[in-house]
Amino acid sequence: MQQMIYAVLTIVGGVLACVAYFWGTNFILDRIFPPKGPTAAAASRNLRTANAIRPWLFLAPALFALTIYLVYPVVESVWLSLHDRAGQNFVGVRNYQWMVNDGEFRQSIFNNFLWLLVVPALSTFFGLVIAALTDRIWWGNIAKTLIFMPMAISFVGAAVIWKFIYDYRAEGSEQIGLLNAIVVAFGGEPQAWITLPFWNNFFLMVILIWIQTGFAMVILSAALRGIPEETIEAAVIDGANGWQIFFKIMVPQIWGTIAVVWTTITILVLKVFDIVLAMTNGQWQSQVLANLMFDWMFRGGGDFGRGAAIAVVIMVLVIPIMIWNIRNATKEMGGR
Amino acid sequence: MSPSTRSPLTWAVHLSVLLLVLLWTLPTAGLLISSLRDKDQLAVSGWWTALSSSSRNAVARAPSAESQVERDGKFVISGSLLEGQGGQVSAFGFSSREPARFKPGETAELNDGDRLTVQADGSFEIVSDTRMEGSRGQRIFFTASTPPRFTIDNYVEVLSAAGIGQSFLNSLTVAVPSTIIPILIAAFAAYALAWMPFPGRAILLAVVVGLLVVPLQMSLIPLLKLYNGVGAFFGVSAKTYFGIWLAHTGFGLPLAIYLLRNYMAGLPREIMESARVDGASDFEIFVKIVLPLSFPALASFAIFQFLWTWNDLLVALVFLGAGDDELVLTGRLVNLLGSRGGNWEILTASAFITIVVPLIVFFALQRYLVRGLLAGSVKGG
Numbered sequence: 001m002q003q004m005i006y007a008v009l010t011i012v013g014g015v016l017a018c019v020a021y022f023w024g025t026n027f028i029l030d031r032i033f034p035p036k037g038p039t040a041a042a043a044s045r046n047l048r049t050a051n052a053i054r055p056w057l058f059l060a061p062a063l064f065a066l067t068i069y070l071v072y073p074v075v076e077s078v079w080l081s082l083h084d085r086a087g088q089n090f091v092g093v094r095n096y097q098w099m100v101n102d103g104e105f106r107q108s109i110f111n112n113f114l115w116l117l118v119v120p121a122l123s124t125f126f127g128l129v130i131a132a133l134t135d136r137i138w139w140g141n142i143a144k145t146l147i148f149m150p151m152a153i154s155f156v157g158a159a160v161i162w163k164f165i166y167d168y169r170a171e172g173s174e175q176i177g178l179l180n181a182i183v184v185a186f187g188g189e190p191q192a193w194i195t196l197p198f199w200n201n202f203f204l205m206v207i208l209i210w211i212q213t214g215f216a217m218v219i220l221s222a223a224l225r226g227i228p229e230e231t232i233e234a235a236v237i238d239g240a241n242g243w244q245i246f247f248k249i250m251v252p253q254i255w256g257t258i259a260v261v262w263t264t265i266t267i268l269v270l271k272v273f274d275i276v277l278a279m280t281n282g283q284w285q286s287q288v289l290a291n292l293m294f295d296w297m298f299r300g301g302g303d304f305g306r307g308a309a310i311a312v313v314i315m316v317l318v319i320p321i322m323i324w325n326i327r328n329a330t331k332e333m334g335g336r
Numbered sequence: 337m338s339p340s341t342r343s344p345l346t347w348a349v350h351l352s353v354l355l356l357v358l359l360w361t362l363p364t365a366g367l368l369i370s371s372l373r374d375k376d377q378l379a380v381s382g383w384w385t386a387l388s389s390s391s392r393n394a395v396a397r398a399p400s401a402e403s404q405v406e407r408d409g410k411f412v413i414s415g416s417l418l419e420g421q422g423g424q425v426s427a428f429g430f431s432s433r434e435p436a437r438f439k440p441g442e443t444a445e446l447n448d449g450d451r452l453t454v455q456a457d458g459s460f461e462i463v464s465d466t467r468m469e470g471s472r473g474q475r476i477f478f479t480a481s482t483p484p485r486f487t488i489d490n491y492v493e494v495l496s497a498a499g500i501g502q503s504f505l506n507s508l509t510v511a512v513p514s515t516i517i518p519i520l521i522a523a524f525a526a527y528a529l530a531w532m533p534f535p536g537r538a539i540l541l542a543v544v545v546g547l548l549v550v551p552l553q554m555s556l557i558p559l560l561k562l563y564n565g566v567g568a569f570f571g572v573s574a575k576t577y578f579g580i581w582l583a584h585t586g587f588g589l590p591l592a593i594y595l596l597r598n599y600m601a602g603l604p605r606e607i608m609e610s611a612r613v614d615g616a617s618d619f620e621i622f623v624k625i626v627l628p629l630s631f632p633a634l635a636s637f638a639i640f641q642f643l644w645t646w647n648d649l650l651v652a653l654v655f656l657g658a659g660d661d662e663l664v665l666t667g668r669l670v671n672l673l674g675s676r677g678g679n680w681e682i683l684t685a686s687a688f689i690t691i692v693v694p695l696i697v698f699f700a701l702q703r704y705l706v707r708g709l710l711a712g713s714v715k716g717g
Contacts, residue, residue, distance in 0.1 A: 003505070006509075007509045007513050007577065010577075010578065010581065011512065011513050011516050014517045015516065018520040019520070022524055022619070026617070030617070052534065054532065054618055054619075055528040055532040055534040056534070058525060058527060058532070058618075059524070059528050059529075062521050062522060062589055062593060065518075065582075065585060065589055066586065066589055066590065068562075069582075069583065070550055070554075070587070070590070071543075071547070073554055073556075074550060074554050076557075076558035126356075130356055133349050133356075134353055136346075136349055137346075137350055137353060140353070143353050143356070145702065148702070149360070149361070149364070149695070149698060149699075150360065150364070151705075152643055152691070152694040152697065153364070153647070154646070154647030154648075154666050154690060154694070155649065156669045156690070157669065157687050157690050159673070160673065161364060163683075164366065164370065165366065174380060175382065176378070176379070176380070176680070178363075178384070181382050218709050218710070242345070267549050267551075271553065273649075277649070277670065278669075278673055290553055293553050293556075294553075294556075294650070297556060297560070297654075304561070307557050311556070311557065312554070314551045318549055318550070322546050325549060326546050330542055333541060333601070
């Protein structure tokens with residue numbers, strides 16, 4: 001209970017501090033450079049100076065937090081990746097050399113590429129199909145809500161849900177995991193799914209696809225609705241069938257949105273950590289970069305050099321998408 | 337398209353959507369149903385059989401010879417195999433080799449000549465002509481079918497014994513301030529980026545968009561070092577709620593600024609210009625006009641940030657201790673997966689408690705969530 005009081009006090013204190021800062025600095029600024037002056041020229045000069053300073057007062061707290069929590073760490077991580085485990089001695093690229101020769105790292109890179117190939121593709125595909133199908137039926141919105149729902153569930157919660165589905169009991173005893181029950185019902189042998197090397201990657205991917213399809217569906221559904229009616233009507237008049245309308249008229253018009261969904265999920269995949277930690281913790285050859293990085297951060301007291309080097313690899317994989325995003329955003333915001 | 341050609345296609349659409357919806361909801365439904373089942377039934381049968389009675393093989397031991405009563409010149413030990421649990425005995429026996437040799441109502445002759453009768457309702461009698469001896473009671477094997485039983489015992493147990501109750505409070509303690517603190521900071525910055533001209537604004541915007549996708553992993557090690565240093569300098573623990581609130585604030589800011597800026601930039605220019613003509617300062621315009629008008633965007637961000645901080649595991653593992661008064665729900669659940677991996681009654685109930693708050697938020701405020709998603713993803717093309 002004490003911590004709740006602490007939390008409430010922090011909320012009140014934090015909000016008051018923000019208000020005090022923004023109001024206070026504005027007040028002081030207006031005092032130092034009053035918009036009234038002895039002469040009109042002085043007044044307008046004051047006004048201009050104040051207007052040049054004010055944006056930075058508004059921005060300062062945010063810039064400060066962004067610098068401490070995101071900009072500085074990026075630089076520092078790159079720097080640390082060139083140092084030894086305690087971050088003291090410069091070791092050059094030795095951490096990267098170690099990485100290239102490390103079997104577990106190679107395994108993680110391989111698995112990460114599998115994830116990158118499968119998860120964004122299937123999530124986007126299912127999202128698109130569901131978006132297109134639910135637009136045609138009266139209970140489409142209910143269906144969408146239910147498919148969107150896993151979005152709210154934590155990765156760990158989802159891991160428990162799916163671990164229950166993959167649960168394995170020895171052959172002969174009754175299976176309580178849905179997947180094994182189905183396999184047995186069709187005369188197959190029950191398997192401990194998440195311990196099967198290589199294939200277990202796909203059983204973990206299913207979880208992320210399950211979560212992310214809702215996201216893809218929501219964005220793509222909005223994009224499909226934004227397609228001008230005339231283009232579809234024209235296609236209908238020209239005698240196009242349902243498939244042709246969907247793939248040749250509708251999909252090409254939302255390529256941009258599909259790319260956005262794809263890249264957003266790609267970035268999420270690179271950061272996926274909770275699912276692997278909760279399901280296998282990298283055992284049975286299911287390791288991925290983010291979990292390996294976390295592992296090295298604390299393994300044997302923590303190896304900051306290797307951990308940072310793995311983080312830098314993740315960052316490098318993200319950079320192309322980052323540049324693409326910045327380009328699109330500036331293009332779009334240029335026109336305001 | 338005439339109705340006759342459309343009809344089978346429409347049916348196919350209905351069916352395939354129904355199938356997809358089932359596929360997406362069954363996993364969660366299974367979890368919820370399982371968490372409400374009796375833990376003995378949960379361990380031996382799938383949740384999809386929850387409504388049918390389950391049959392189980394069990395063994396019970398009759399009371400020892402001390403409890404025998406004399407009746408009509410015979411000695412009788414009686415009791416019930418099911419002990420008020422309800423259900424039906426479908427077979428019984430007295431040796432492990434033939435545990436289901438007799439049907440209920442039949443009388444089995446035991447090795448020492450005593451006679452055992454078990455009724456379908458589970459009541460049994462051991463009858464002997466002579467006084468029975470021995471301190472250990474007779475073992476009785478039986479097959480019983482139990483009617484479906486639903487209970488909230490699992491929830492009671494995890495909330496008290498497994499520490500989920502305390503972790504629930506911890507998660508709340510992490511999530512609420514982490515949601516509220518960034519909003520004001522981001523709102524002011526977003527207003528400056530949307531409506532105040534200044535040199536370098538375009539670059540700052542580009543930086544914010546870039547920071548949107550910086551992997552959290554890049555921040556962990558430097559910040560852990562920083563926190564350890566600050567903690568050592570002030571002689572306090574490096575892992576505090578205060579530290580994680582600030583960390584979540586920092587990590588949430590790019591999205592907050594981006595969402596709010598885009599929304600604010602879309603507000604009509606005339607409102608602000610007429611206010612400026614009336615002599616309002618930027619500060620007044622922001623507080624009195626822009627902030628109230630931006631409520632939908634503020635709500636969208638708040639929902640995102642709340643879901644993200646509540647569901648987060650990584651930041652909590654790094655910046656918060658593992659003690660009982662700091663472990664959040666997701667962390668507790670991971671621990672339970674390790675220590676109680678086979679106890680599905682514990683896991684399912686705990687998991688449901690961790691996901692119930694986000695689900696409530698989701699169903700209540702879905703509108704804002706969708707709006708935020710549409711505004712928050714960097715548009716392409």
